[in-house]
Amino acid sequence: MTVLRVGRTPDHFSTTATYFNGFRSNAATVTLTIDEDTQSLVGLADDGTEIHWPLSDIREVPDQAGGDQMVLQRYDDPVQRLVLADFELAPRLPNRRKKLRTTKRGPLIAWAVAAVGSVALIIFVLVPTMANQLARFIPPEGERALGEVTLQQIRTALDQTGLNPVPVCTNTEGLAALERMEERLQAALPEAQSLTVSVLDHKMINAFALPGNYIVFFRGLIEKAETPDEVAAVFAHEIGHVASRDPTRHALRSAGSLGVLGLLFGDFAGGAAALLLAERLIEAQYSQEAEAQADIFAHSALLEAKIAPDALATMFERFRELGGEASPFVAHFLSHPSLGDRIQAARDATPPGFEAVPILSAQDWRALQNICD
Numbered sequence: 576m577t578v579l580r581v582g583r584t585p586d587h588f589s590t591t592a593t594y595f596n597g598f599r600s601n602a603a604t605v606t607l608t609i610d611e612d613t614q615s616l617v618g619l620a621d622d623g624t625e626i627h628w629p630l631s632d633i634r635e636v637p638d639q640a641g642g643d644q645m646v647l648q649r650y651d652d653p654v655q656r657l658v659l660a661d662f663e664l665a666p667r668l669p670n671r672r673k674k675l676r677t678t679k680r681g682p683l684i685a686w687a688v689a690a691v692g693s694v695a696l697i698i699f700v701l702v703p704t705m706a707n708q709l710a711r712f713i714p715p716e717g718e719r720a721l722g723e724v725t726l727q728q729i730r731t732a733l734d735q736t737g738l739n740p741v742p743v744c745t746n747t748e749g750l751a752a753l754e755r756m757e758e759r760l761q762a763a764l765p766e767a768q769s770l771t772v773s774v775l776d777h778k779m780i781n782a783f784a785l786p787g788n789y790i791v792f793f794r795g796l797i798e799k800a801e802t803p804d805e806v807a808a809v810f811a812h813e814i815g816h817v818a819s820r821d822p823t824r825h826a827l828r829s830a831g832s833l834g835v836l837g838l839l840f841g842d843f844a845g846g847a848a849a850l851l852l853a854e855r856l857i858e859a860q861y862s863q864e865a866e867a868q869a870d871i872f873a874h875s876a877l878l879e880a881k882i883a884p885d886a887l888a889t890m891f892e893r894f895r896e897l898g899g900e901a902s903p904f905v906a907h908f909l910s911h912p913s914l915g916d917r918i919q920a921a922r923d924a925t926p927p928g929f930e931a932v933p934i935l936s937a938q939d940w941r942a943l944q945n946i947c948d
Contacts, residue, residue: 722787749946
């Protein structure tokens with residue numbers, strides 16, 4: 576312990592304070608005086624600690640207990656505290672209102688920008704690249720298992736209580752009509768697709784594809800369609816995504832991105848990530864190129880099936896009219912700035928004088944519309 580050198584101390588100032596060293600919970604009592612030679616506040620606490628604080632280095636901190644005491648700390652050591660019962664010392668502290676030094680913001684901002692940039696690089700560059708590569712090596716069994724589990728998650732996520740998954744429509748006549756629509760489209764494909772097609776009893780205007788060749792319609796879309804050809808056009812578009820394995824790549828990208836965010840924000844159990852993944856697959860935001868390729872696929876398949884591709888344009892136009900309802904499926908199509916171009920492309924894909932063959936009879940169309948009854 577160093578010897579505390581106390582210089583000349585005026586008789587008019589001496590006070591008792593409570594001292595906290597910042598490391599122990601118990602306080603010490605100290606009698607304070609001012610060393611005029613060094614312009615310091617000095618004293619010896621009853622726990623043996625020497626106080627030697629230059630007056631210019633002392634600042635006052637707010638008294639959170641009620642404001643009837645003066646709480647002091649050193650400018651260069653904010654851990655220690657002195658609590659005085661009166662404010663007599665205040666006039667001798669020239670910098671008692673001075674703010675503490677803050678760390679330079681430049682390096683902090685640079686590190687923050689670098690961190691955000693790193694996360695963005697992972698989510699928007701590395702994860703998509705790895706997902707595209709990984710999708711090539713997933714066996715069909717694994718892909719189908721992923722689609723099946725995701726469909727169950729979606730059914731559960733759409734139920735507000737989480738106890739009753741949205742039911743799958745099972746009307747026999749409606750399923751038979753949907754199967755006839757699929758057979759007509761399958762016959763037009765250059766390569767048959769082993770599809771699992773379901774209709775969920777939900778008012779959402781939506782249809783989407785999942786890994787493992789799952790295609791899911793919502794009752795709301797079938798109800799909003801005015802002709803079976805419009806449903807078939809959406810069907811062909813989703814088959815195009817299946818043929819290109821877009822759902823698998825999208826699922827891997829979404830899962831990878833949500834995994835990174837889960838590590839950052841603490842969702843290690845993955846519950847929230849599973850729900851978000853289900854939501855993102857419902858509202859699948861494929862790239863502009865993937866959407867264009869799915870449209871081209873649909874145009875070709877519809878022509879081969881003797882269905883006018885402009886049925887897809889009609890459905891797109893209906894989506895645009897329904898944009899105010901904020902349906903995820905509608906919002907998905909409206910999110911693409913080239914929707915007008917896609918409508919025109921579907922119109923142009925229909926040759927002049929093209930003679931379409933109805934894909935369903937009037938009876939089958941009524942059955943499909945009542946598939947959830």
